[in-house]
Amino acid sequence: MxxxxxxLYRNYTNSMNTVQARLxxxxxxxxxxxxxxxxxxxxxxxxxxKQIDDQYQLVLSKxxxxxxxxxxxxxxxxxxxxxxTTLSLDAKQAVLQARTATTSDTALASLRDKxxxxxxxxxxxxxxxxxxxxxxxxxxxxxxxxxxxSDGKTLTFNHKYPGxxxxxxxxxxxxxxxxxxxxxxxxxxxxxxxxxxxSDAMKEQGxxxxxxxxxxxxxxxxxxxxxGMNVLTGLTSEHVKTSxxxxxxxxxxxTKGPLGLVAGSVESITNYLEGNSTRGEMTEELGxxxxxxxxxxxxxxxxxxxxxxxxxLLEKLESTLGTMTDSLQTQYKNAVGADPYESIYEMFSxxxxxxxxxxxxxNLMSSSLFDFIR
Numbered sequence: 001m002x003x004x005x006x007x008l009y010r011n012y013t014n015s016m017n018t019v020q021a022r023l024x025x026x027x028x029x030x031x032x033x034x035x036x037x038x039x040x041x042x043x044x045x046x047x048x049x050k051q052i053d054d055q056y057q058l059v060l061s062k063x064x065x066x067x068x069x070x071x072x073x074x075x076x077x078x079x080x081x082x083x084x085t086t087l088s089l090d091a092k093q094a095v096l097q098a099r100t101a102t103t104s105d106t107a108l109a110s111l112r113d114k115x116x117x118x119x120x121x122x123x124x125x126x127x128x129x130x131x132x133x134x135x136x137x138x139x140x141x142x143x144x145x146x147x148x149x150s151d152g153k154t155l156t157f158n159h160k161y162p163g164x165x166x167x168x169x170x171x172x173x174x175x176x177x178x179x180x181x182x183x184x185x186x187x188x189x190x191x192x193x194x195x196x197x198x199s200d201a202m203k204e205q206g207x208x209x210x211x212x213x214x215x216x217x218x219x220x221x222x223x224x225x226x227x228g229m230n231v232l233t234g235l236t237s238e239h240v241k242t243s244x245x246x247x248x249x250x251x252x253x254x255t256k257g258p259l260g261l262v263a264g265s266v267e268s269i270t271n272y273l274e275g276n277s278t279r280g281e282m283t284e285e286l287g288x289x290x291x292x293x294x295x296x297x298x299x300x301x302x303x304x305x306x307x308x309x310x311x312x313l314l315e316k317l318e319s320t321l322g323t324m325t326d327s328l329q330t331q332y333k334n335a336v337g338a339d340p341y342e343s344i345y346e347m348f349s350x351x352x353x354x355x356x357x358x359x360x361x362x363n364l365m366s367s368s369l370f371d372f373i374r
Contacts, residue, residue, distance in 0.1 A: 022353070049332055056328040062211045063321050069210060069224050070314045072130045076226050077307040079125040079136065083231065084300040086125075087258040091118050092293055095265050099286045105273060112269040119152040119262050126228040136228035138204035143167065145228050152263055155179070157229060159201045170198050174263040177285075178255040182247050198250055202229050203241040211324075212317050222310060226303070232257045234299035236306075258296050264289050 094111045097103055103111070123146050126136045133141030140160045147156045157170040169185040182198055206225030213220030223237065230237060233253035235245065245253075254260050265286060272282040 052328055052332045056325065056332065059211070059321055059324050059328065062209075063318065063325070065208070066210050066314060066318055066321065068131075069208065069222075070311065070318070072135050073224065073307060073311045073314065075128050075130050075135050077304060077311055079128050080226075080231055080300060080304040080307055082125045083122050083258050084297060084304050086118055086121055087262070087293060087300060088297045091115060091258070091262050091265065092290065092297075094118070095286050095290050095293070098265070098269055099283050099290070101279075101283075108269055109273060112266055112273070115262050115266045115269070116152045119259060119266065120148055122232075122259050122262070123148040123155070126231065136226065136231065138201055138225050138227040139206070140201075152266055155259065157198070157201070159196075161196055161200065168196055170201075172251065172254065174255075174260065174267065177264055177267065179251040179260055179263075181251055198229070198247050199240050199244055202227055202233075202235060202250070203237050203244075205237050205241070210314070210317060211321055212313065222313065224310075226307060229254075231300070231303055232259050234296070234303065256292055256296060258293075258300055261289050261293050261296055 094115050098108055098111050126146050127144055128135050134143065134145055135141075137143060137145045137159070139162055143158050143160050145158055147158070148154070153174045155172045155174070157172070158167055159170070160167050171183040171185060172179045173183075174180075184195055184198075204225060204227060205223045207218045207221040208224050209215045209221060212222055215221070225237065227237065229235075229250070230240070233250060234257060235250070235253055255264070268277070268282050268285040268289070271277040272279060277285075
């Protein structure tokens with residue numbers, strides 16, 4: 001009789017485990033929204049859903065990356081706009097006042113100091129950061145790219161090239177109305193590291209696959225880098241890459257750029273105040289600078305507009321990626337999604353079966369030896 005009783009308990013346990021497994025499966029179906037837990041249940045739908053899920057995760061990663069790139073481009077756009085606005089308003093206004101014949105020497109000294117402050121403001125705009133990296137550093141995001149001497153005459157560009165374990169500095173001094181050729185200073189002893197021309201830093205690009213263009217053709221992707229020297233000279237990375245200008249040519253563009261023109265204004269007023277030139281010579285020099293400012297204002301505006309166009313493109317791309325996520329969610333639900341009403345019905349059905357099995361077990365366990373002796 002004990003053998004029969006033991007077999008009964010064993011059969012009950014196996015049946016109970018089966019009922020509980022079905023109940024757990026119905027719970028998982030409701031919580032996950034998936035109709036299948038393994039490929040064996042429906043191989044075609046399962047792997048179709050897996051493919052859709054991979055696409056969905058890729059779109060999500062691009063959306064997360066897009067948010068950072070948008071913020072970085074917004075900062076770059078703001079910096080270029082500030083430089084262009086400072087040049088067209090503060091700098092031009094100060095130069096116009098300095099050219100006025102009734103402006104006293106004391107007022108000229110104040111205007112010179114104002115223009116010197118404009119120089120430092122421009123350099124500070126190019127020191128902008130987003131999170132923990134410098135947005136005008138090109139491929140070097142960890143090094144503060146610029147510094148300007150207190151007299152506004154020496155501009156230093158710091159850059160660490162990919163593959164180098166040392167920092168390269170380019171010192172550019174403004175003298176006699178122009179920026180002189182760069183002096184390259186490296187943090188390694190002479191002869192122990194490669195010397196990079198300034199154009200190497202200005203040609204750096206940051207094409208990124210954000211869902212726009214074809215990853216197999218980088219020219220169709222968006223270049224998310226804008227170097228500070230590119231902003232100051234008006235030379236795009238693509239132009240520098242194809243033409244490879246010399247340092248002297250870059251210095252000429254820098255001289256005619258917003259920072260160089262303001263530095264020229266400061267030097268011209270200083271020369272007059274120190275007795276090194278006449279009032280007429282200063283007025284003539286400032287007149288030429290004023291004409292060049294109009295050209296530089298347009299050039300800087302082009303850089304600002306280009307960044308604005310990229311930002312607008314990313315906003316449209318963000319909207320497109322949002323539509324793609326909605327579409328993929330619908331496709332995924334159609335492929336492997338569980339019908340909610342059917343799942344709930346199945347869960348309650350399994351719940352009733354489980355409760356009934358528990359009741360049977362309760363009655364079975366209450367049986368004694370006398371129940372089997374009849």
